[in-house]
Amino acid sequence: MDVRSQVSMVFHLDKCIGCHTCSIACKNIWTDRKGAEYMWWNNVETKPGTGYPTKWEDQRIYKGGWERTGDGVALKGAGKRRGLTNIFHNPNLPVIDDYYEPFTYKYLDLIESPAGDDQPTARPISMITGEPMDIKMGPNWDDDLSGTPDYARNDPNLEALSPAEREAMFQLERMAFFYLPRICNHCLNPACVASCPSGAIYKRGEDGIVLINQEVCRGWRMCVTACPYKKSYYNWATGKSEKCILCYPRLEAGYAPACMHSCVGRIRYLGVMLYDAERIERVASSPTEDLVENQLGMILDPFDPEVILAAKANGIADSTIHAAQNSPTYKFVKKWKLALPLHPEFRTLPMLFYVPPLLPVMASVKPVDNEQQAEKMHEIAKYWPDNWLYDTSTKDLWGTLDQVRMPLKYMASLFSAGDTEQVKDRLKKLMAVRVHRRHTTVGDIDAEQAQRALFEADLTAELADEIYYLTSLAKFNDRFVIPAAHREQAIEMLEFAGDVKGSTGFGFKSGSATRGS
Amino acid sequence: MSTVDLFNAFLFIAYPYIAGFVFLLGTIYRYRETGFKVSSLSSQFLEGDALFWGIVPFHIGLLVLFFGHLSAFLFPQLTLAWNAEPLRLIILESTGFIFAVSTLFSLIFLLYRRLTNPRIRAVTTTMDYVIELLLLVQVFFGCWVAVAFRWGSSWFAADLTPYLWSLLTFTPDTTAVYALPWQIKVHIVGAFTILLMVPFTRLIHFLVAPLHYIFRPYQQVMWNWDRKGIRDPRTAWSAARPKNN
Ligand code: SF4
């Protein structure tokens, strides 16, 4: 057992309101620079949709991630042989138009235009060339556009559905969507690290954050291809690649990353998980259907004395072990089994987990007769001649799960490499917590039904309350359990602390003891 | 010494040493002072499709030409022996020439792309134009020499290799070079100029070709501190610097 600690994340999708505050917080701090305008280390996509960059999930186009070979895994579009033979021209590199051409407006024209018959306008100009341009795309161009032919219907995950299921999903009355905020997953088996010919990308041992050393990066751009999540970006002005740094300077000072700190929906959780690094390769090359189970399996129980012993032997600080025991992410991912990794089939072992959204899934559409209702309304009342209704009732407990608006297969294509049972398990639990809470607070669900729901979802009332608490009431310190960074120890690796011993804090050694001559 | 002699001595004795000196010192200086910039600013991200047709033949052509010149310099006897057979000579010369011409055309194409694409123009520096024109002139004269003064691979090994070695051993012997036609002289001076320009242009990137990638394990983990030693009272600190700082 080779115990390491990893700062991991959980995003609770039911709570995301798609406000993009997270993206703006990140942009303002890190990527508001020349060459980085188009980068959104944190972005929020509407699903179903094509995302950013367009169709990033389709690895037939982008060749990202790992694929299983006979006895292990190999990078799909990079690696030693492919990377070095394609060093002059990387055929699998996305170009800026796959993201969007960054733009601004000529605001000064509004003020400085000479007097005339027309209102002056601020024309859009390219932030690359400075020339006027037509805006064709932006970072969230398909925001809220579920059902549109150009975006939602080109979602690569729809391939998991039959044509009939797809059509059913996009019937206007059934149409649903949810938001998918994405940052770098700080993977355990990072494809970006493995693909870098210069060796500029590395995983930090202490907290597992994946970083690109800007001085060592020579701009070979292989990581851009290799990261299946397209979370490594090429800065066209500096000629270096950049990626999310999980706000490590903030983390080291005990603050949550900016995107998480600012999250309006409070959907984000961050905490330490201990894992067994010896198993990385084996887990990454497991059969597709076992990927999720095996990844959860390599996450260790921070209360297990054996794990604690092995962690200490590996130099993991007591404070970190303590943080792991209080970690909200450990609870969501491992203890309650509520969260799933995004696209585990890319085999990078991502350490950002998602609680799949219940709301758009659970409602179903029922025909109703609105005519009668309309007759009762005042004549000036606005009336839509609809004859359907969103039905969110839970009479036949799990019945709605199978005829949901957002097909389980779609969710499974996103979060469990196609295994609908995994997603169903999570949704059942989320549902059971609601039934239980409704029983306790509103009381219109009887105890027996609430009990049955909990039992079938493999929960107890106590666990359900815990989940409810961390989901709905959690305060800042519950959502972010940040381990001390112990830079005071790390400094001893940078400077030989013995040099200044006895220097009485003044930077010279001779003084205090030998004064007198 | 006549003015012509003096000029020749400058071009073929002083200038090569100046070029080599500037190359060495300039490269070290650039690496130490502006290490961040030791790379070639790739423009594939801004325009990828046309680039392929220029950049690939250009690099391959240039590598073949470079190693061709290098082998005639390192193994002159072998080159001459190979060329003793006319058929082999023609194979060697025509291979070189084909790559030279493809390099020439891909250079012209790359320059055209740089000049016409507004996005690429936005990331182009004056030095990029300078070095591209310099290479263009160099390859052009190389092609001219190859056609007009056959057979280059043989007389290079016989005349130029001794000259270059004499430079390297600090006993410059320029008799053979002075007698060469002016086109070849331009090609020689051009080569030294390119060497001189390496530290000031994107050419520097060939020095950081990532060949060490072949030998390293795929995954890299770096620690801020000695994780095993940290709890050992005998290693209250360690003087070893970590690699990532
Ligand atoms: S998400 Fe991409 S960039 Fe981030 S660690 Fe994983 S492979 Fe690397």
Ligand code: SF4
């Ligand atoms: S700030 Fe939070 S709620 Fe808003 S889009 Fe980002 S993740 Fe969603």
